[in-house]
Amino acid sequence: MLATLRWVIQRDATLAWRGRAGVLSTLFFFVIVVSLFPLGVGPELNVLRTIAPGVVWVAALLASMLSLERMFSHDYADGSLEQLMLTPQPLSVVVLGKIVAHWLVTGAPLVLMAPVLGLQFGVPPGALLTLLASLLLGTPALSLIGAVGAALTLGLRGGGVLVSLLVLPLCIPVLIFGAGAVEASITGASAESHLSLLGAVLVLALLFAPWATAAALRISME
Amino acid sequence: MARRKINWYKYTSPANFYPLAGKLIPFFAVLTAVLLAVGLYMGFFVAPPDAVQGEAYRIIYIHVPAAWMAMFLYLLMAVYAGLGLAFNARIWAMMAAAIAPTGAMFAFLSLWTGALWGKPMWGTWWVWDARLTSTLILFFLYLGFISLQSAIEDTRRADRAGALLALVGAVNVPIIYFSVQWWNTLHQGASLRLGQKPSIAPIMLTALLIMIAACWMYSITVTLMRVRNIILERERHAPWAAELQGELK
Numbered sequence: 001m002l003a004t005l006r007w008v009i010q011r012d013a014t015l016a017w018r019g020r021a022g023v024l025s026t027l028f029f030f031v032i033v034v035s036l037f038p039l040g041v042g043p044e045l046n047v048l049r050t051i052a053p054g055v056v057w058v059a060a061l062l063a064s065m066l067s068l069e070r071m072f073s074h075d076y077a078d079g080s081l082e083q084l085m086l087t088p089q090p091l092s093v094v095v096l097g098k099i100v101a102h103w104l105v106t107g108a109p110l111v112l113m114a115p116v117l118g119l120q121f122g123v124p125p126g127a128l129l130t131l132l133a134s135l136l137l138g139t140p141a142l143s144l145i146g147a148v149g150a151a152l153t154l155g156l157r158g159g160g161v162l163v164s165l166l167v168l169p170l171c172i173p174v175l176i177f178g179a180g181a182v183e184a185s186i187t188g189a190s191a192e193s194h195l196s197l198l199g200a201v202l203v204l205a206l207l208f209a210p211w212a213t214a215a216a217l218r219i220s221m222e
Numbered sequence: 223m224a225r226r227k228i229n230w231y232k233y234t235s236p237a238n239f240y241p242l243a244g245k246l247i248p249f250f251a252v253l254t255a256v257l258l259a260v261g262l263y264m265g266f267f268v269a270p271p272d273a274v275q276g277e278a279y280r281i282i283y284i285h286v287p288a289a290w291m292a293m294f295l296y297l298l299m300a301v302y303a304g305l306g307l308a309f310n311a312r313i314w315a316m317m318a319a320a321i322a323p324t325g326a327m328f329a330f331l332s333l334w335t336g337a338l339w340g341k342p343m344w345g346t347w348w349v350w351d352a353r354l355t356s357t358l359i360l361f362f363l364y365l366g367f368i369s370l371q372s373a374i375e376d377t378r379r380a381d382r383a384g385a386l387l388a389l390v391g392a393v394n395v396p397i398i399y400f401s402v403q404w405w406n407t408l409h410q411g412a413s414l415r416l417g418q419k420p421s422i423a424p425i426m427l428t429a430l431l432i433m434i435a436a437c438w439m440y441s442i443t444v445t446l447m448r449v450r451n452i453i454l455e456r457e458r459h460a461p462w463a464a465e466l467q468g469e470l471k
Contacts, residue, residue, distance in 0.1 A: 148386075148387075148390055152370065152383045152386065153370070153373070156373050157373070158373065162370065162373055165362075165365070165366050165369055166366040166370060168362075169359050169362040169363050169366060169391075170363075170390065170391065172359055212386065212389075212390055215386060216383065216386050219379060219382040219383050219386065220379065220383065222378075222379060222382075
């Protein structure tokens with residue numbers, strides 16, 4: 001099972017690496033959205049510092065929505081998804097592999113980029129570390145929850161907008177705890193409780209999402 | 223003597239459920255009208271004004287039932303959706319699809335009346351309090367369910383995809399209820415709690431419970447009416463439905 005998992009991750013990461021433009025566009029989208037806020041709100045560092053956690057987190061949420069549709073649609077279009085579903089390995093393991101690969105190519109760059117953007121917003125160094133930790137725990141959860149929506153809307157017209165409509169409400173707890181952790185850290189409180197809750201959400205999502213996504217794929221491919 | 227058993231499975235067939243629903247609707251409609259009239263009369267004329275909030279509290283007779291129904295209907299929808307997935311019978315999925323618009327309506331109503339109540343009590347139409355926010359999320363979940371179902375043309379896939387979404391979203395409903403205890407902010411604590419003495423006067427409680435019953439009956443009536451429409455729409459090519467439509471013309 002681990003071999004299957006590693007194989008799927010490798011395959012998807014290779015495919016993503018060969019079509020780099022898609023991966024980079026998500027990252028640029030994230031950077032641009034975050035950089036728009038100072039232009040809209042004004043350059044005062046005090047204001048920016050208070051809105052920074054929310055802005056970075058909402059931008060990360062939107063960026064991860066943007067790339068969700070791609071998680072299954074290419075494989076669906078060229079028929080390889082059907083072949084993957086016919087393999088004797090459990091579908092939820094295959095799905096988990098695809099989700100991990102999706103996070104590696106879209107989520108992980110956001111996590112690495114976020115502290116730089118945080119610096120632009122005048123976030124103190126201690127809180128930058130919390131930002132990094134919260135995104136590290138939160139973005140995999142976003143990919144996991146989003147996978148269910150991506151599988152449900154597979155092959156539908158206007159699927160890209162629909163998937164956001166379905167998934168965004170479900171992602172709200174992640175947003176609350178993630179932004180809450182950074183905010184607590186900026187104001188000098190302990191971010192531990194928020195991070196623990198975020199970890200709990202991740203564990204729950206890790207437990208249920210691959211299974212639900214596999215069920216959704218079976219419904220969509222019927 | 224052998225007891226005669228009602229064959230409940232019979233009614234999972236749309237062709238048999240359609241006339242049953244037709245017979246039940248007048249019964250529940252009358253109940254709705256009576257309970258609504260009694261509940262509103264008690265709420266607005268019999269119950270005394272509140273010691274702190276004066277007359278403005280009377281919106282509770284709409285607000286609380288609407289908020290409850292929005293949550294219960296979501297759970298009920300998820301249960302029907304789960305039954306539909308488990309037993310693969312169309313009628314359950316049709317019921318889930320029929321409940322969704324009513325649930326969305328109640329969620330909207332509870333947000334609307336909440337805003338009207340918040341203005342005189344807290345001085346603002348809207349606060350980002352846990353329960354308000356989670357009701358808003360519930361409303362979004364209903365909208366997501368309805369738009370997913372209407373985006374998929376194949377009804378079988380629409381039913382099953384919607385069912386899965388409803389089950390995933392049902393995880394959210396307990397969070398709504400416990401959010402009061404988690405992030406207790408501006409919103410007053412729950413007025414009714416099982417196992418505890420209710421914190422409002424008995425007459426107010428009676429009126430409130432009657433209003434809740436009225437909203438239940440209303441939901442049942444409207445859901446049955448809507449499920450009849452859905453059955454007719456989907457089964458229009460079945461002989462019995464075609465015959466019925468011939469009669470209607």
